[in-house]
Amino acid sequence: MSRDRFDILTSALHFANNEGEHSAEDRLWKLRPVIDVLDSTYRSVFVPRKNVTVDESLWAFKGRHQALQYNPSKRARRGLKVYKLCSSDGPEAGYTAAFNIYMGQDRGEFPASMKAVDDLMEKAKLLDKGYQLYTDNWYSSPTLFHYLQARKTTSVGTVRALGPAGESGSSKTGMLCLQWLDKRPVAMLSTAHTSKVVTLPPNRQGMERSKPEVVVSYNNGMKGVDLSDQLAQSYPATKKTIKWYK
16 A cells, blocks of 8 residues: 555544434543454453453643643653553463543542442453452452452552551451551551461572561552553554544
8 A cells, every 4th residue: 555545544544424314422432443353352352360450541642632741650641541451460461451531521320430340340240250450559448348349349458547557457348447557557458368478488688578468469460451562562653643533
């Protein structure tokens, strides 16, 4: 294909009929057919094993859009925020089972952080099947963990500081609340662990270390989305555009 023909086709590339009917509330209608195909394909190609994680990614974009986000802690820094549910361990670690693009509409019966988790778990059809979910402190809350517990899903996550380091306790529903002092206090919630402490293999200096089992499990379980982002860096879009849907 010649360059000129490629440019002509690209200039006329659309994924939905601009003159057709579409929901006024759906800000992703220009991409909805593509997203629907991806969602069904992700579910049919592979079913994650027990451990999954939810976190957000930032898809780099320097054009204009009402949902554009700026996050200096992310590699892209500026772009569209995407909630992702990924497999956490095994050969399939980093596999994206479901994703939602943030369009500034997180209102619902649940808080935004809880709604993001529930929407992804429902989309991937993983609720009520005995999965174990890992989340960071933006998503984690007793309300979310109790809700997931009722849907036969255990949860592990960090939360904001709870109290003096070294304390732990469990609720009547079996939720562990633990604060452990590493380089700084680390507060955890879990419906899958006790306060058991495990010994780790010696480090490079030959020193043996010990950590709460829930902390070790969390460090391993949260790798899914980071690995997914790392793999995606191998396939960048070589042709830049100011049209967000491309």
